Amino acid sequence: xxxxxxxxxxxxxxxxxxxxxxxxxxxxxxxxxxxxxxxxxxxxxxxxxxxxxxxxxxxxxxxxxxxxxxxxxxxxxxxxxxxxxxxxxxxxxxxxxxxxxxxxxxxxxxxxxxxxxxxxxxxxxxxxxxxxxxxxxxxxxxxxxxxxxxxxxxxxxxxxxxxxxxxxxxxxxxxxxxxxxxxxxxxxxxxxxx
Numbered sequence: 001x002x003x004x005x006x007x008x009x010x011x012x013x014x015x016x017x018x019x020x021x022x023x024x025x026x027x028x029x030x031x032x033x034x035x036x037x038x039x040x041x042x043x044x045x046x047x048x049x050x051x052x053x054x055x056x057x058x059x060x061x062x063x064x065x066x067x068x069x070x071x072x073x074x075x076x077x078x079x080x081x082x083x084x085x086x087x088x089x090x091x092x093x094x095x096x097x098x099x100x101x102x103x104x105x106x107x108x109x110x111x112x113x114x115x116x117x118x119x120x121x122x123x124x125x126x127x128x129x130x131x132x133x134x135x136x137x138x139x140x141x142x143x144x145x146x147x148x149x150x151x152x153x154x155x156x157x158x159x160x161x162x163x164x165x166x167x168x169x170x171x172x173x174x175x176x177x178x179x180x181x182x183x184x185x186x187x188x189x190x191x192x193x194x
């Protein structure tokens with residue numbers, strides 16, 4: 001008797017989602033399987049935010065490509081949603097992201113890529129950020145503000161990494177790409193492990 005009651009009360013969430021597309025796209029992110037990817041993919045044009053979210057959460061092989069494409073959307077809300085999803089659900093390789101930053105021509109997308117680059121803290125990518133201040137002059141103001149806000153406290157670094165940052169400070173300084181007070185703030189923050 002109990003088995004019969006349980007059979008009647010079982011709710012198949014995947015069947016419900018598949019039967020109620022596109023309204024159920026958000027739920028596919030939590031309940032879907034790899035088998036649902038082709039089904040979800042067909043909604044990328046009509047429901048890009050919902051489909052992108054589901055595809056990223058399901059771990060499609062081209063998640064990064066999907067998100068980067070949508071970050072270029074003319075719809076600013078959609079582009080920002082893609083940036084947020086990239087920050088929360090995707091892991092970019094440092095070199096991969098650095099190449100994307102240098103190749104990007106859209107100012108806003110380039111800044112969002114820089115923000116993704118600093119996701120784990122500015123000190124982990126400090127030499128690159130200092131290079132950006134010289135190499136990406138249109139981003140310089142925002143980069144300097146980021147450096148000013150995210151430094152100002154002691155940080156312990158290896159001797160080699162300390163030297164790498166000092167070389168990057170010289171590189172930025174040669175082009176007057178970094179103000180004296182930010183240069184000094186970074187320099188005085190650096191402490192070495194002996």
